[in-house]
Amino acid sequence: MKSALRNRLAEKMAGEITLSESPGDALRKWRMNFNIPPGVLAEKLGFSPSVISDYEGGRRKSPGTAVVGRIVETILKIDEENGGRYMKKYANILYSDFDDDVIYDMHDYDTSIPLKSFCDSIDCRLIEGSTDHRIYGYTVVNSLNAIVSLSAPEFNKIYGWSTERALIFTNVSTGKSPMIAIRVTPFKPRCVILQGITPEKIHPIVPELALRDKITLFTTEMDTDRIVKVLREEPW
Known part of the structure; x- marks a missing residue:
């Protein structure tokens, strides 16, 4: 090093x-x-x-x-x-630039914030896991572009400075692909939020993967641009 x-x-x-x-x-x-x-x-x-x-x-x-x-x-x-x-x-x-087509927004907080408050602010619905956690940041990720264009080491960049964060995957169809991508990488986020999907459209294996990796899983139908705007304006 x-x-x-x-x-x-x-x-x-x-x-x-x-x-x-x-x-x-x-x-x-x-x-x-x-x-x-x-x-x-x-x-x-x-x-x-x-x-x-x-x-x-x-x-x-x-x-x-x-x-x-x-x-x-x-x-x-x-x-x-x-x-x-x-x-x-x-x-x-430290030595990487993020592609705007992959990472829409990323932020790390100086102090932890309640996961429930964070998810309530962007109209999330709980699918699996506990909301009794605190997070240190979030990343809004283009699900398809991240999976297609990032290698395994590059995928780890979406965790920012802490894995105690929410990963928000946009425009997902069933949620299966991002959860499998997380499954095969060494680092696991505290929370995954699947954007643009209703709970009934989630693939049955997705909650099982979340449970296995101790990840709290949510969905939200809020528009991506709105999510970014809301999170940037929160006073946390």
């Missing part, structure tokens, strides 16, 4: 945590992004297991820049020791 990439990623992580209105929430986001249990991170830092939990829960004063720097460096070091899987994923994001 190039040092320039590592430094750029570290700067983004540390800056987001330090400048966030909720540093603990931002810290939790990045720890989860790298799939690191709080106990493992605490052990590597030489902290008590409760320290990370207290930071993330806002029960302890926000860490200063020096501590944030240590935490970020430790997260990256743990990932490097495990083969750098997540750093490689973010390398694709």
Whole structure:
């Protein structure tokens, strides 16, 4: 992994945590992004297991820049020791431009927002899974173009900076293709929203795939342009 990439990623992580209105929430986001249990991170830092939990829960004063720097460096070091899987994923994001014909809109939030509130804002109907989650962003994806034109590594770019997000696939016919595409990639989103389809037209295998991958599944009949407008105007 190039040092320039590592430094750029570290700067983004540390800056987001330090400048966030909720540093603990931002810290939790990045720890989860790298799939690191709080106990493992605490052990590597030489902290008590409760320290990370207290930071993330806002029960302890926000860490200063020096501590944030240590935490970020430790997260990256743990990932490097495990083969750098997540750093490689973010390398694709840092050094890539998205095709407007594939990605209609993408946004990452500084702090998590309730999944239910997000989905209510674009008139979603629940098909499978729990709404008792929080997400850190969303991506509006042209379903056909993404599946046809993106390789497996490129497909992972639609997750932005966190898989704890909603993927909104537009103009789907049965929902089968995007769910199978997700199935064969290593990263899974928290939520999938199938746009332009009613629940009765969903292929029977789609809810089964969502259940298997622990993905909350919705549909919405709201127009794509309207979805983008509504989400951009929300004050989250």
